[in-house]
Amino acid sequence: xxxxxxxxxxKSNEKNKELDMDLENRHYEIQKTFGFVGNLILAFKTIxxxxxxxxxxxxxxxxxxxxxxxxxxxxxxxxxSLIIWSLAIVPFLKYVFIILRADDNGxxxxxxxxxxxxxxxxxxxxxxxxxDLTIANFDSMSIHSSKxxxxxxxxxxxxxxxxxxxxxxxxxxVLSDGLLTPAISVLSAVEGITIPAPSLTNATxxxxxxxxxxxxxxxxxxxxxxxFAPIVGLWFISLASVxxxxxxxxxxxxxxxxxxxxxxxxxxxxxxxxxxxxxVLLAITGVEALFADLGHFxxxxxxxxFTLFAFPALSLAYxxxxxxxxxxxxxxxxxxxxxxxxxxxxxxxxVFILATLATIIASQAMIxxxxxxxxxxxxxxxxxxxxxxxxxxxxxxxxxxxEINYILLGIILIIVIAFxxxxxxxxxxxxxxxxxxxxxxxxxxxxxCVVFDLPVIVAVVFxxxxxxxxxxxxxxxxLKVKSGGWFTLSISVLLLLIMLIWRWGTTLKLKYELRNKxxxxxxxxxxFSEQEAQxxxxxxxxxxxEILQTIEGQKSKNIRLRLLGTGFPVNRLPxxxxxxxxxxxGVPLSFCHFIRHFPTVPEILIFITIRPIPVPLVGEEDRLxxxxxxxxxxxxxxxxxxxxxxDISQGEEFIRKVITAICEIDPKAETILENLKNEVVTxxxxxQKLVAHSNSPWWExxxxxxxxxxVENSRQIYANWEIPVDNxxxxxxxxxI
Numbered sequence: 001x002x003x004x005x006x007x008x009x010x011k012s013n014e015k016n017k018e019l020d021m022d023l024e025n026r027h028y029e030i031q032k033t034f035g036f037v038g039n040l041i042l043a044f045k046t047i048x049x050x051x052x053x054x055x056x057x058x059x060x061x062x063x064x065x066x067x068x069x070x071x072x073x074x075x076x077x078x079x080x081s082l083i084i085w086s087l088a089i090v091p092f093l094k095y096v097f098i099i100l101r102a103d104d105n106g107x108x109x110x111x112x113x114x115x116x117x118x119x120x121x122x123x124x125x126x127x128x129x130x131x132d133l134t135i136a137n138f139d140s141m142s143i144h145s146s147k148x149x150x151x152x153x154x155x156x157x158x159x160x161x162x163x164x165x166x167x168x169x170x171x172x173x174v175l176s177d178g179l180l181t182p183a184i185s186v187l188s189a190v191e192g193i194t195i196p197a198p199s200l201t202n203a204t205x206x207x208x209x210x211x212x213x214x215x216x217x218x219x220x221x222x223x224x225x226x227x228f229a230p231i232v233g234l235w236f237i238s239l240a241s242v243x244x245x246x247x248x249x250x251x252x253x254x255x256x257x258x259x260x261x262x263x264x265x266x267x268x269x270x271x272x273x274x275x276x277x278x279x280v281l282l283a284i285t286g287v288e289a290l291f292a293d294l295g296h297f298x299x300x301x302x303x304x305x306f307t308l309f310a311f312p313a314l315s316l317a318y319x320x321x322x323x324x325x326x327x328x329x330x331x332x333x334x335x336x337x338x339x340x341x342x343x344x345x346x347x348x349x350x351v352f353i354l355a356t357l358a359t360i361i362a363s364q365a366m367i368x369x370x371x372x373x374x375x376x377x378x379x380x381x382x383x384x385x386x387x388x389x390x391x392x393x394x395x396x397x398x399x400x401x402x403e404i405n406y407i408l409l410g411i412i413l414i415i416v417i418a419f420x421x422x423x424x425x426x427x428x429x430x431x432x433x434x435x436x437x438x439x440x441x442x443x444x445x446x447x448x449c450v451v452f453d454l455p456v457i458v459a460v461v462f463x464x465x466x467x468x469x470x471x472x473x474x475x476x477x478x479l480k481v482k483s484g485g486w487f488t489l490s491i492s493v494l495l496l497l498i499m500l501i502w503r504w505g506t507t508l509k510l511k512y513e514l515r516n517k518x519x520x521x522x523x524x525x526x527x528f529s530e531q532e533a534q535x536x537x538x539x540x541x542x543x544x545x546e547i548l549q550t551i552e553g554q555k556s557k558n559i560r561l562r563l564l565g566t567g568f569p570v571n572r573l574p575x576x577x578x579x580x581x582x583x584x585x586g587v588p589l590s591f592c593h594f595i596r597h598f599p600t601v602p603e604i605l606i607f608i609t610i611r612p613i614p615v616p617l618v619g620e621e622d623r624l625x626x627x628x629x630x631x632x633x634x635x636x637x638x639x640x641x642x643x644x645x646x647d648i649s650q651g652e653e654f655i656r657k658v659i660t661a662i663c664e665i666d667p668k669a670e671t672i673l674e675n676l677k678n679e680v681v682t683x684x685x686x687x688q689k690l691v692a693h694s695n696s697p698w699w700e701x702x703x704x705x706x707x708x709x710x711v712e713n714s715r716q717i718y719a720n721w722e723i724p725v726d727n728x729x730x731x732x733x734x735x736x737i
Contacts (some may be wrong), residue, residue, distance in 0.1 A: 039375065042301035043309075047236065048228025050293050050302065051310045052362030053181055053286025054091065055232060057669045058239060058317045059188040059355065061215040062325065062335035064426035065279035066555065069329035078265025079276055080256040080322035082438035083283045090437070094466050095290045096306050099440065100299045102447050107616035109293030110436075111376050111644055113443040116451050117163060121153040123614075151450055163446075165500070168382060170439040171373055172495035174288060176488045177432040178370045179408065181285070182363030183415045184429055188422035190357040192337045192352045196344040208416050213475040215360055216409040219367065219400050220391055228361050235358040236309060238351050239317040246320030247341055255321035277476035281430045283318065286362075288436055292369060295616065316696050367408065371401050372645075379612050379644045381506040382499045384714035388647065419484075428484030432492060441466045451537060451692055461583065498710065505707035509688050510582045512735050518587050520632055523595060524564055575680035576672070577602030581609050590686030590731040602682060604672055605635045606658065616645040626661040634669060636662055651722035656682055683723050685716075687730045690737050 060070050065079050089398040153159050190208045194201045247253060255261070265275045290302060324331050324339040331338035340348050348539035377383035389400045419425045441463060477485060562569045581588030588607055595601070607629070625639040638658055642648050659676060662669045672679065690708065692701045718728060 012718060039298075039300050039304060042297055043305035044233065045229050046293075046297050046305045047309065048230070048232045048361060050289050050366055051230075051236070051286070051305070052232060052358065052365045053185070053289060054284060055236060055239075055286075055310065055314070055536075056185045056189070056355070056359050056362050057285055058314065058321065059336045060184065060422050060426055061279060061282045061318070062321050063332060063423055064282055065276055066325070066329075066332035066335075067423065069332045070325060071329070072327045074261070074268065076322050076325045077253075077256045077261040078268075079260060079275075079280065080253070080318060081261035082265065082276070082280045083318050084257055085259055085262060086280055086284050087311060087314060087632060089094075089469065090284050091287045091290060092306065092311055094441075095287050096303050098462075099291050099444050100294060100302060102444055102451070103299065104614075105295055105616050106295055107645060109288075109292035109373075109376075110167050110174075110440065110443065110618070111373075111380070112294075113440070113447055114163065114167040115616070115644065116447055117153060118614040119444070120451050121151055121439045123154060145298050153446075153450065163443075164503075165496075166439055166442065166497045168377075168503075169496050170436045170443075170490065171377060171382075172492040172499065173436040173439070174292070174616045175370055175373060175495055176491035177285075177436070177671065178366045179411050179415060179491060180425060180429050180432075180488060181366045182212065182215070182359075182408075183208075183412050183419070184422050184425040185359035185362045186356075187416060187419075187425065188336075189352075189355040191334065191422060192355060193333065194336045196348065205384070205416060205420055209413055211356075211360065212363075212409065212412055212416065215363060216367070216405055219405050220389075228364075231354070231357045232361055233309075235354045236313040238354055240313040242340060243313075243316030243318070243320030245341055246323045250323035251329055252346050253319055253326060256319065256322060274472075274476055275479055277473055278430055278480055279426070281434055281473045281477060282426060283314075285430070285433050287433075288440070289365065289369065289464065291435070292373075292525055293365075299435070346355070367405070368398075370408065371399050371404060374401055374404055375399060375647075376644050377499060379642065379646070379648075381612070382503045383497070384502055385717055385719060387715050388720045390647075396714040415487075421590060424484070427480050428487050430473075430477040431481065431485040432488045434470060434477045435492075438467065438474055441470050443694070444457065465597040501703055501706050502710060504703060505690060505711075508690060508737055509735060513582045513589055513737075516589060518592060520587060520629060520635065521588065522564065524562060524632075526569070563595070568599055570595070570601055572603050573600055575602040575682060576604040576606065576659075577682045577684060578606045578608050578650075579684045580686065581607060588686060589688070590684055593686070593733055594684060594729075602680075603634055604659075604662075604669065604679075605632075606638050606662075607636070608640060608658075609652075610648055611639055611641050612644060613641050615643045617643045618646065620657075622657060624661050626658070626665060628666055634666075636666075638662075647720060649722050650683070650718070681727055683718065683727055683728060684729045685718055687732045688735045689732070690693075691734050692737055696737070700737070 047480050050587040061083065062079075066075075100108065102108075102113060102116060104115045107115075153163065171197075186208050187204065190204045190211070193207075194204060241296055265276075290306070294302065321335050321339050325335065337343070339350075340351055342348050374383055374386065375388060378385055386401050386403050389402070391398050392401045415425070419428070445459040445467075448454050448462060449456055481489065540713045579588045579591040579594070581590070591607065621643060625641070629635040638661075640648075640650075640654075656676060659669065659673045663673050689711075690704050692704045696704075716730075
């Protein structure tokens, strides 16, 4: 359980090698047992989770690009070529075959990239000891030892801050994108009803709102998830089938696969062609899901499903729509629905039902991704604490956050009512997508140098190639800021400010506790036995010297404590007491404050730190670090370590594990384990309130007021810890900043 600081890195490296071999053996056995068929099954499951957003883009892409009928067929060829090659370069090449390699023990997303960079730079996510970076779960990558030369991230505080802001801004952009995805997807599908029934045009908004309300009310259950892959799979088959039928009407459209038409479009139209990239970008929305949802599947399954299923189906769909646009430019009014084989037959209504279900699933996937991102941000002290509910016993990542669910529902309903038509929403859509694509490119370029340890020129080439493409898309979408793109940018900036202020306030409290940490020797005078305590109570003046002389001989007895200075005895009552602290060694501020008012402590006294660390998951062998505090009887220091995708659990099972770990280093505690069910467990948690000095600058006062407001309106830190409320004691303190 415990290791010395000098040899922790050596033992960790040895353990990492053993785990690497074990992982290789397990992967070999899995491949041997299931082989390609097993990966195909997993690839099929990815269809219902990852491709909902990008798979429903054909509903509105061409309508956004051509609000008016195209007058020149070459424009159709040019934009279609841009769409095909954008799909090939960004999702297919950049994400599926390059960025997916930067997984963090199987997890993906911007937080995974941040985790990799933090670990390989020797930086903990929160304050504390860097020996947390040597745990066995870092088996997939090596880490920096304290003796190694620090990299540029480790050396520069400015770089660390910029890196954190980039990651948080990327997260904020994805969250703001989650507001538009359900709205534009469902609206564009419901609008299909207006082609065979024009009289229902005014009903599209109420119907869309009703679907949204039902969707968000159904977030409490995960039972329908099993149908996602078959439904989205049928949707892709319908896209490919309709695309093939449309291509058969005008086979010459296949020439658009030639990238020449992309360059010819830009040369012929000049600067005005730059704006069309905003519409082309809509064809690749959802690419971040390819990376962010990696933890639910694996790299090979995503590569198989996109290469063999999603990419061909999408390409055929866009080629088919392009073919019909050349033959009849008037279909640009509602390209997808007007290019179906019949506008009022059974095929039309089958596709309509599939489109509606697929957009609902796309919205569901975005909502679930929002829940996951918020939970990860909370674990990293970057978001106010909210209540998390688990809605599935089998799926670990199936969570539900009530506050976020209803906030999303309210904002999305406002968006649907305000914009009315999907064509209006496409104006605001895309700014967040292009921004987070560029941020991912920047982070991955740094990963190439820091994590993969490749030459700098490789990172430079990667950034120049894909950064140029991302910047072109972003520049085009920024032209739409005045027309509606301001909405997603405003939401993103607001979320970023909330996360930065929360992180800032939490860090202030953390630093305050680290600066003011103390030891038990600064609180208690010495240990002395229960018998001597009784004697000292009857005759304090005559027994003090004698007690001090016999301390060493009494360490094996039932020990009691007395306060330093006053000599007042501190009673030890039966039970287990957990005093929580923010980080670091030493005594929690809550304990210091508590003991001054109530000189009574439980028999088993545990000072516990909950430490998030930069890995997705922490194995049980690395969960706890337990140490005995000096010569004090039954007083222990415990550190509980959790990955950024894990839920912190401090319930009955956790207490049993803690006591079991204590028994391994202190045999005297074995009797507690035997009678654990009868022990009273008390959780003592500090509640610090930040208060500004009278001479603090105005901006600091404003930040503190905002942080205090967020604290007052968020859940308590223990709300998601599975702790019985009746066993909690809060100790309030004011911290002057």
